[in-house]
Amino acid sequence: MNRATDQIEPWHQTNWDARAAANFIGGGSGTGLLLAAAAAQAAGAPYWPLALAALVLIAVGLACVSLEIGRPWRALNVFLHPQTSWMTRESMIAVPLFAAGAAALWQDGGAYAWVTAAFAAAFLWCQAQILKAAKGIPAWRAPLVVPLILSTGLAEGVGLLAVACALPATHAFARPASLALAVLLVARAVAWWVYRARLEAPRRSLAPLDRAAPLFHRIGSWIAAALAAIAALLAPDAVAAPLGAVAGAIAVAAGWQLKFVLVARAGFNQGFALPRLPVRGSGTPGASAKPGW
Amino acid sequence: MTRWAMAADLRRCIGCQTCTAACRQANATPPEVQWRKVLDIETGEFPDVRRSFVPVGCMHCGVPPCEHVCPTTATKQRVDGMVTIDYDLCIGCGYCAVACPYQARHIVHRARFAWNGEPAPDERARFDSERIAVATKCTFCVDRIDAGTAKDLKPGVDPEATPACVNSCIAGALVFGDRDDPASPLSKLLAEAEHFRMHEELGTDPGMYYIVDSLSPAGERAR
Numbered sequence: 001m002n003r004a005t006d007q008i009e010p011w012h013q014t015n016w017d018a019r020a021a022a023n024f025i026g027g028g029s030g031t032g033l034l035l036a037a038a039a040a041q042a043a044g045a046p047y048w049p050l051a052l053a054a055l056v057l058i059a060v061g062l063a064c065v066s067l068e069i070g071r072p073w074r075a076l077n078v079f080l081h082p083q084t085s086w087m088t089r090e091s092m093i094a095v096p097l098f099a100a101g102a103a104a105l106w107q108d109g110g111a112y113a114w115v116t117a118a119f120a121a122a123f124l125w126c127q128a129q130i131l132k133a134a135k136g137i138p139a140w141r142a143p144l145v146v147p148l149i150l151s152t153g154l155a156e157g158v159g160l161l162a163v164a165c166a167l168p169a170t171h172a173f174a175r176p177a178s179l180a181l182a183v184l185l186v187a188r189a190v191a192w193w194v195y196r197a198r199l200e201a202p203r204r205s206l207a208p209l210d211r212a213a214p215l216f217h218r219i220g221s222w223i224a225a226a227l228a229a230i231a232a233l234l235a236p237d238a239v240a241a242p243l244g245a246v247a248g249a250i251a252v253a254a255g256w257q258l259k260f261v262l263v264a265r266a267g268f269n270q271g272f273a274l275p276r277l278p279v280r281g282s283g284t285p286g287a288s289a290k291p292g293w
Numbered sequence: 294m295t296r297w298a299m300a301a302d303l304r305r306c307i308g309c310q311t312c313t314a315a316c317r318q319a320n321a322t323p324p325e326v327q328w329r330k331v332l333d334i335e336t337g338e339f340p341d342v343r344r345s346f347v348p349v350g351c352m353h354c355g356v357p358p359c360e361h362v363c364p365t366t367a368t369k370q371r372v373d374g375m376v377t378i379d380y381d382l383c384i385g386c387g388y389c390a391v392a393c394p395y396q397a398r399h400i401v402h403r404a405r406f407a408w409n410g411e412p413a414p415d416e417r418a419r420f421d422s423e424r425i426a427v428a429t430k431c432t433f434c435v436d437r438i439d440a441g442t443a444k445d446l447k448p449g450v451d452p453e454a455t456p457a458c459v460n461s462c463i464a465g466a467l468v469f470g471d472r473d474d475p476a477s478p479l480s481k482l483l484a485e486a487e488h489f490r491m492h493e494e495l496g497t498d499p500g501m502y503y504i505v506d507s508l509s510p511a512g513e514r515a516r
Contacts, residue, residue, distance in 0.1 A: 008332055008333075008334055011396075013390065013391050015390045015391055015400060016387055016391060070383075070384065070385020070386075070387075071383065071385045071426050071427060072384075074365075074384045075384060077365035077384050080364065080365050080366045080382070081363055081364050081365060081366045084360075084362070085362050085363060085364040086362070087364040087386065091364065130388075133361065134362070134388070134392050135394050136392050136394045136395075136396070137391050269396050270394040270395070270396070270492060270495075272334070272349060272395075272396075273491060274334065274347065274491075275489045276505045276506075277303075277336065277345050278304045278506065279505060279507075280304060280345075285487075285506050286336065286337070286343045286345075287336075289334055289336045289345070291334065
């Protein structure tokens with residue numbers, strides 16, 4: 001057994017807090033909604049209210065994270081390292097994303113909606129890679145964080161579409177939206193299950209994830225998926241849209257909870273480790289030590 | 294090629310923290326920031342208890358994750374392996390800090406002083422506003438090395454060209470030198486001692502070696 005002080009065991013990083021989590025929350029939901037809105041408008045659904053809400057979500061997320069940087073007046077320096085930095089790439093994609101989004105709003109969809117959706121997908125990909133590249137945080141650097149962030153972003157976006165389908169103007173799209181939501185929630189549940197099963201992280205990092213899992217995984221993914229499937233396939237017309245909206249709201253709330261916990265609660269660092277203890281007084285080397293794992 | 298690196302002989306380190314104090318004096322770091330610190334790790338159960346003192350800080354990795362993620366190019370890697378930060382470019386986003394598996398990076402968002410919130414005369418004289426709200430870390434005393442090598446001094450051999458922590462170590466536990474020069478004190482020590490690098494499995498190629506035991510004359514583990 002290892003005894004160690006707080007200085008030795010992994011401790012919670014303090015550089016990224018709820019403001020950074022808000023960027024992943026707004027960016028994930030917003031980009032997911034842009035993709036969902038592009039698909040829905042192709043089927044005849046109104047585009048601009050959904051796209052506007054999505055762009056606002058992404059903008060709020062970026063605004064939150066800009067409040068966290070130490071030197072905001074130098075923020076334009078963030079564009080200087082596209083060769084390897086996913087943060088630079090995310091920032092660079094945000095520019096054409098908002099430009100295409102503005103054009104799509106102006107045109108109320110059409111081809112610009114698909115261009116915007118393509119940038120949205122790239123933005124979401126960058127967000128997932130940002131976490132994966134954070135090598136100092138075991139819960140973030142796990143490769144399986146990528147499908148988790150992608151699947152929850154898409155599920156949140158379609159969940160918001162399902163919520164919007166409770167309104168009369170989009171009522172007709174409730175069943176396909178609910179069906180897509182059910183599929184994406186199953187994908188998210190599987191992504192979470194595999195991520196958590198394979199995650200190697202400090203004990204104190206796993207604890208908040210496991211505390212959040214019942215709400216996020218069981219209710220937020222499985223039960224919401226069941227509700228969405230019922231709304232899509234079994235519910236009478238009068239119930240389908242409201243039931244799909246409830247499933248969508250649960251899916252969105254659960255996705256936000258997951259990202260908040262992952263970024264702002266489970267971000268424990270690597271800590272320190274000795275593969276072999278040095279030879280000292282006793283004259284023999286000791287076994288390894290990895291406090292906190 | 295030159296690759297500056299450091300070794301900490303854990304058989305010798307006594308945890309006196311003189312290196313920490315020397316670093317703070319040399320680099321004028323604020324009270325809560327230690328670019329070079331010494332961990333005090335106690336392991337085992339009575340009566341088989343061990344205590345190890347482990348100097349840590351920036352490992353000046355060969356594959357630095359901090360440089361990889363930095364969105365501004367403020368973090369750079371020199372050809373001699375040292376990882377540097379340009380305080381004028383850094384935006385203080387903290388990405389490098391969460392990318393570093395050695396917890397070596399610090400961001401201080403407002404000026405702090407050791408006593409009563411007011412700077413002591415020496416703190417006032419050496420206060421550098423450029424280091425507020427940006428990432429900072431151990432520099433391997435790059436200024437000393439550059440100034441020393443410009444005078445044909447040998448880092449790791451000549452104190453004037455050697456990092457402050459290494460100069461100050463009372464146990465001779467810290468050794469600095471060119472990893473690629475077989476004649477450097479560092480290379481000689483690594484050749485004759487069993488060593489490891491922390492979190493090497495993460496693929497960072499850290500430039501800090503930890504000595505744990507002697508090697509037999511045949512180059513095998515002595516124990």
